[in-house]
Amino acid sequence: MRKWIGGILLLWMTTLLYGCAGTTVRQETETQETMDFAAETFVSENRLADSLDRAIIQNVDVENQKITFYNLKLGKSYILSYDSATGIKDRHDEELVAAQLQVGDVAYVTFLKDTKQAKSIRLDQSVSRTDVVRQFEINRTAYWMNIGDVRYAIAENAAVLTSEKLLSLMDINEADTIAVYADDAHTIYSIVITNEHGYVRLSGEDAFIGGFVEFGQSVIRQVSQDMLVVLPSGTYDMFISHQNNAGNKQVEVLPGQETVVDVSDLVKEEEKREGGIIFTITPTGAILKIDGEETDYSSVVTLSYGIHQIIAVCDGYKTITQYIKVGQEMANINIEMEKSNTEKDDSAGEGSVSGNSAVTQASDGYQVYIDAPTGAELYVEGKYIGIIPTSFDKKAGNYVISVRKSGYTTRSYSLEIDDSNKDVHYSFSELVLSQ
Numbered sequence: 001m002r003k004w005i006g007g008i009l010l011l012w013m014t015t016l017l018y019g020c021a022g023t024t025v026r027q028e029t030e031t032q033e034t035m036d037f038a039a040e041t042f043v044s045e046n047r048l049a050d051s052l053d054r055a056i057i058q059n060v061d062v063e064n065q066k067i068t069f070y071n072l073k074l075g076k077s078y079i080l081s082y083d084s085a086t087g088i089k090d091r092h093d094e095e096l097v098a099a100q101l102q103v104g105d106v107a108y109v110t111f112l113k114d115t116k117q118a119k120s121i122r123l124d125q126s127v128s129r130t131d132v133v134r135q136f137e138i139n140r141t142a143y144w145m146n147i148g149d150v151r152y153a154i155a156e157n158a159a160v161l162t163s164e165k166l167l168s169l170m171d172i173n174e175a176d177t178i179a180v181y182a183d184d185a186h187t188i189y190s191i192v193i194t195n196e197h198g199y200v201r202l203s204g205e206d207a208f209i210g211g212f213v214e215f216g217q218s219v220i221r222q223v224s225q226d227m228l229v230v231l232p233s234g235t236y237d238m239f240i241s242h243q244n245n246a247g248n249k250q251v252e253v254l255p256g257q258e259t260v261v262d263v264s265d266l267v268k269e270e271e272k273r274e275g276g277i278i279f280t281i282t283p284t285g286a287i288l289k290i291d292g293e294e295t296d297y298s299s300v301v302t303l304s305y306g307i308h309q310i311i312a313v314c315d316g317y318k319t320i321t322q323y324i325k326v327g328q329e330m331a332n333i334n335i336e337m338e339k340s341n342t343e344k345d346d347s348a349g350e351g352s353v354s355g356n357s358a359v360t361q362a363s364d365g366y367q368v369y370i371d372a373p374t375g376a377e378l379y380v381e382g383k384y385i386g387i388i389p390t391s392f393d394k395k396a397g398n399y400v401i402s403v404r405k406s407g408y409t410t411r412s413y414s415l416e417i418d419d420s421n422k423d424v425h426y427s428f429s430e431l432v433l434s435q
Contacts, residue, residue, distance in 0.1 A: 049110035049119040056159045056181075056190045057105040058166060060098055067098065067118065069109060070166065072189060075157035077166065080111050080118040087120040091128075103161050104129070104181045104192040126183045131194070133177050134232065140169045140416055145180070145188060152186045159190040170413040173197065173400045175232045196255035199402065199410055200229045200238075204264025210291075211242025212307035212323065215251070220307060220323045226384040228258075228402050230412050239325075241306025244272035258410055275326040276300040281335045286314035300330075312337060366394040368417060372427035376405040394424065409434050 055069035058077055068079050082088075088096040101107075106124040111117055130147065137146040143154040160167040169191075172178065177195035182188045202213070208223045215236040221229055223242065233255040239248050240263055247266030253259055279288060279297040288297045289311040295301060303326045310333075312320040317337040324333060369391040370378050378385040378392075379402040385392050388403070396419035404410040408431035417424065 049112060051113045052108065052110050054106070054108055054124070056161075057101050057103060057107060058159065058161060059103065059164075060101050062099050065098070067101070067121075069107075070159045070161075070190075072106075072155065072157055072159075075159075078116075080109070080116050082118040082121075086118050087122075089120075089122045091123045091125045093122075102129075102192075103163055104159070104179065104190040106181055106189050124183075127181050127189060128183075129179055129181050131177075131179045134174060136178065138169060138172060138414070140414070145191075147180070150186060152180070152182055152188045154188045154191075158188055160193070161190060162193045162196060167193070170415070171411070173230065173412055173414045175230050175400075177232065195233055197230050197412065198233045198253035198255055199258040199404075199412075200231055200251060200253060201258055201260050202227060202240075203260055203262045204267075205240075207245050207267045208240050208242040208263060211240065211245070212309065213238065213240040214307055214323075214325075221382050222309065224383050227382045228379045228384070228404060228410075229382045230400055230402060239307070240266065241304075243304050243306070244268060246306050256409060258404075273305045274302050275305060275328050276302055276330045277324070277326065278330070278332045279335065280332070281312055282337060283314055283317065286312050286317070286335075286337060288312055316340060366421060367391040367423050368394050368415075369423060369425045370401070370403075370428070371425055373403065373405070373430045376403045376408075376431060378403060403428055403431065405431050407434055408432060 053069070053071060055071050057067065058070045059068040061067070065082055066079050067082060068077055070077050082098055086098075088098060088101070090096050090100075101121070106127040108120075108122050108124065109118055110120045112119065132147055135148060138154075139145070143156070145152045145154055154169070158169075160169055160171060172191065172193065175197035176193050179192045179194050180188050181190040181192075200215070202208075202223070205223055205225075205227075209225060211223050212220055213223050213229070214220045215229070215231055215238050216234075217237075219229070219231060221227065223240065231253045233253050236251045236253065237248060238251045238261065240246065245267050247263070247268075249261060249263070249266075251259060251261055278300055281288065281297070288295050290301070290303070291308055305326050307323055307325050309321070309323055312335050314337055316339060318340045320335060320337055369389065371389045374388055376388045378388050378390055380392055380399055382402075394417060396417055399415045399417060400412055401415060402410060402412045411428065411431060413428065415426065
C-alpha cells in the first residue's frame, strides 16, 4: 500500500512539474534584486522543485549557466541557475538546450526558491512568434497593436526587450523591426526589437539648411541646424540638396549609435541648375504650397535641382503632402485629391514638426515640457529644440523625440500627445555612458 501511494504521489509531482492543473498556494519568492514576485508554490518531498512561474526569457547566459526571467504578474526580473539536469522542452515537448531559448519566449519554469536553481523549463504551447518588419501601429495608452489587418491586445506588464536590455513601449518607434510573442487570442506578452534604430547627424550642413536630405528613397527630412535623424539600422544611399548644392554619400547606421556625416564637400560654386514642372491638380482651385510657400501653378513652375516638399490643399478634400525630386529640365506632375469625410481629414499635414510626422492641430498656448534628464539635448522629429529642461508647442499627434548628450548613449521615445487644453510633462531616465 505504501509503495502504491508513493507511486501515485510521484506521478502527481511529475504531472505538476510539466504544467497540468493542480491546487496551488501563492507565495512570495525573493528575486536576484531582493524584490518579491508572485509564483505558484507546491510541496515536493524529494525537492525536485517548490515553485512554478509563467515567465518570459529575458536573457540566457550560457557561459555562466544563468537565465534571466521576467515575471509577467509584477513586471520584475529574476535570475535562476541551470545545469545539465534542468529539463528544457519546446512547444512540442521536444528536448532543447539552453542556447536554443530565444529572448521573448514565454515559458513555464519550475525551480527551488532557496537555491534559485531551475529544474524544468517548458515553452508555452499557446504562444507563438510573429516577425514584423515595421508594419505596425501601437496605441500605448489603450494597450493595443495593429499588425497588418489584425489587432492585438498588449498584456499588462508585457516585456519590451532587445538582446541586451529591458525597455518600455515608449522605446519602440517606427524605425524599429520587431517580433511579437502572442497567444491564440491575439494577446501579446513580449515584444522583441530585432533591428534597433540608429542616428545620423550632419556636419558642415550650413549651405543645405532649408533643403532636404533623403535616405534610401524612404526617409526624407528638411535640413535644419544640428538636426538628428532617427533611422532603421542599415546602409543607405543619402542624397542631400539645396539650391545649387547637391550630392550623394553612402551612410552606415549602426543600432543605437550615432553616425556623423560631413556634407561640406558637397557644396558647389557652379551655376545653379533648375528644372520646370507643369502641375495638374484635380480639383481646380486647389492651393499649392512648395517648401512652405504658396505657389502659382497656372504656368510652368521653375525649381532648383533637388528635393522639394509640396502640399495641396482644398476645402472638402484631403490634404496631400509629398516630396518631389527635380533632376531634369522639364517634368509633369498630376495630383488627384480625394474627397474628405471629416474636418480632421481637411487639416491633415498642417502644423507638422516635419513632413513625415503624424501631427495634427495645435492646442493654442499649451506646451509639452521635458523635465529630465537635465543637461541633455532634446530633438523632436529630428529637429533640435534645446537643452533639457525645455519645452515645445503642444500639438496633438505622434512624435518621436530623441535625447542626446556627448559621451552618452542616445535614446529615442515615441510620444502620443492628446488635444486636451493643458500642459503635459515628461521625465525620462538618465542616459548611460557610451562604451
